[in-house]
Amino acid sequence: SVLCLPASFTVAGYAATRITQNVSNFEGGAGYAALWWIVILTCAFCGLSIVVCALLRKRTAVLAVMTVGFAVLSVPTFRLIHELAT
Numbered sequence: 001s002v003l004c005l006p007a008s009f010t011v012a013g014y015a016a017t018r019i020t021q022n023v024s025n026f027e028g029g030a031g032y033a034a035l036w037w038i039v040i041l042t043c044a045f046c047g048l049s050i051v052v053c054a055l056l057r058k059r060t061a062v063l064a065v066m067t068v069g070f071a072v073l074s075v076p077t078f079r080l081i082h083e084l085a086t
Contacts, residue, residue: 003070004049005042006077012041013076 016037023030049070056062 003067003074004046004053007070007073008042008045008049009038010073010076011045012038015041 016034019037020030020033023033025031049066053063053066056066
């Protein structure tokens with residue numbers, strides 16, 4: 001569950017750029033739209049991943065694969081945090 005938030009942030013960031021690619025850039029419209037989509041999708045993906053993990057708590061092999069997937073998806077978020085911190 002610790003890796004759900006950074007993985008959700010990464011997936012939401014990619015999805016938000018796809019959703020807002022045709023939004024007008026007038027007055028920063030695309031930036032604001034992407035920001036709101038990132039917030040909404042991060043909450044949705046994080047909640048969904050926690051629910052799926054809770055439902056699959058007895059299947060350790062599936063949870064191990066999901067944990068590896070979350071770890072891989074978390075790498076871009078951790079890189080961004082590292083770049084902002086340095």
